[in-house]
Amino acid sequence: MRRSKYRRANSPAWFSGRRRIVVVAAAALAAFGGVVTVTQISNAATEGDTVTDQALAACGNLQAPARSRLSTQTRKGTYTTNNGQVTQHADDGAGDVATTAQLQARCREWVTNNVSSTTDANTLARRGRGNGNNGNNNNGNNNGGNNNGGNQGNNGGNNNGGNAGASASPAATATQATTAPADNGNNNGGNNNGGNNNGGNNNGGNNNGGNNGGGAVTPPPGAGLGVLTNSCDTSDLEAHDGFQKGNRCVSTEFGEVGAAANNPTLLITNAPRQVNRNTPFTIQVSTRNLIRDRFLAAGQGGYYVESSVLQGGLVRGHFHTACRILDNRNAAPAPEPVPAFFVATEDSRGGAQPDTVAIQVPGLPQAGEFQCSSWAGDGSHRIPMMERANQTPAFDSIRVRVR
Structure with missing residues (x-):
């Protein structure tokens, strides 16, 4: 059967286990600003370090953005x-620009509060399972599909907006990043299209979950209309990091x-x-x-x-x-x-x-x-x-x- 262009390609061998968890966590850190690339994270991932250590190390790569141009007559601040x-x-x-020290401190606080226990537990839960269970439980129905990829994608949006202040976003991202470690955990299950489009129904639930453990294939929204793409998986641009930068791809769900x-x-x-x-x-x-x-x-x-x-x-x-x-x-x-x-x-x-x-x-x-x-x-x-x-x-x- 021809593979749908709306489904994610199988992850390469290095993008698994602890490396995958740290990449997922690092993607969540984009909410704090600065791009931490997959290459940087994957190189930092060693079997001797804990997931928390690797994520904390990634926080050190964050850098403050350049100041943007401001309106000429508006009172500042x-x-x-x-x-x-x-x-x-x-x-x-736009004039309230975070410093590098602030970004790194916020990042470390978020990792300390959200990554360690849940991420390690999911790492262990994903290991030692047969292909059938991994397809039906982790990818298909429970984590990638209906429970975490589908519902948590939406819940991430709710939590993100539910709490007041700029600190609301990290808590929601933590849920998305740490509870969906399977193929569509962060990209399609959590942040990109996991809520309704890819993680819940298409990629996490039936397409990718189905390939790994069996299941039906469900067409994506807009099937037959010639949709160019519905996620950043097909983009060659860098991931958007929450700051005012162009030529980036935004993976945040519409909500x-x-x-x-x-x-x-x-x-x-x-x-x-x-x-x-x-x-x-x-x-x-x-x-x-x-x-x-x-x-x-x-x-x-x-x-x-x-x-x-x-x-x-x-x-x-x-x-x-x-x-x-x-x-x-x-x-x-x-x-x-x-x-x-x-x-x-x-x-x-x-x-x-x-x-x-x-x-x-x-x-x-x-x-x-x-x-x-x-x-x-x-x-x-x-x-x-x-x-x-x-x-x-x-x-x-x-x-x-x-x-």
């Missing part, structure tokens, strides 16, 4: 407005999508059409079906690392507001220049009923026409998903003339 009720994160937290009636919406309800240069003004933004309580700073490695999480059917996240000058009203603007103003708004409010937040712009620096936009974001700063394809995303945009 994190601050509050509206009498202290609203928290504003300038540039999505939970709510019902159409619960999908977020957003509207700019009031803003000036004309202002003077360097004169402060206010933009009123209303959101519905958005709980504004999840924010992971981009400069701390929180970019594209958290799956979408629902609470009572509603997305947990925040919203953004930015203003950029338009050099040409008749052509789409270049994407790379930094805007004059950019904040991410988190105030632990919002819900099913619409409410309004006042965004205070400190002033725009030059004469011309500016585009000021607001859009909702989930925990990883992406516009929230919608149940139907013909719904309007949670965004709005206006023009402001600066004279």
Whole structure:
């Protein structure tokens, strides 16, 4: 039978046993920033070291990212407005850059709290089993398929977003990395497509689990549509590490999508059409079906690392507001220049009923026409998903003339 391109290739001999566990753990450490390559981890894996020792050693390879360009007029850092009720994160937290020492310390703390006992137990559990049991129990139904690869893929998203603060992500990643050591434990079972697509139904449950221990083959979502790929397994790009870097492949699952009636919406309800240069003004933004309580700073490695999480059917996240000058009203603007103003708004409010937040712009620096936009974001700063394809995303945009 021809092997489906949606199924992962068999792991090479070196990617097994302790080496595999450490690679899985190291992949989880990407949430702390910095890329620890498979080569580095595999070379560090020796039979004389424990899994914990190897993972701790990998933490020493983490390096702080370079600082990104920031908006020109935004007040720097994190601050509050509206009498202290609203928290504003300038540039999505891009200016709050972690140091190498911070990254390595967070990494070691995560390894100490999450890797040792569970990982070693799963290493022992995976060894000494016959092929039949390994296929049906570890790969097919229990670890790779329904229990850990399928459900824990989703639970990883829930846990990731469930706890407040930037420390929520490591705990969820620990579950994904340490409870699914089989073929699809981390890539397809935990982080990439394990929740619904590959780990639960396709690769972990039936395809790869079936090959190792017997079972039926289930077509992947979108079968017959000519899908190019549905995971980073087929990408030649480096893994995304939670920082603001392009030419990377993001393996974080999309996560939970709510019902159409619960999908977020957003509207700019009031803003000036004309202002003077360097004169402060206010933009009123209303959101519905958005709980504004999840924010992971981009400069701390929180970019594209958290799956979408629902609470009572509603997305947990925040919203953004930015203003950029338009050099040409008749052509789409270049994407790379930094805007004059950019904040991410988190105030632990919002819900099913619409409410309004006042965004205070400190002033725009030059004469011309500016585009000021607001859009909702989930925990990883992406516009929230919608149940139907013909719904309007949670965004709005206006023009402001600066004279």
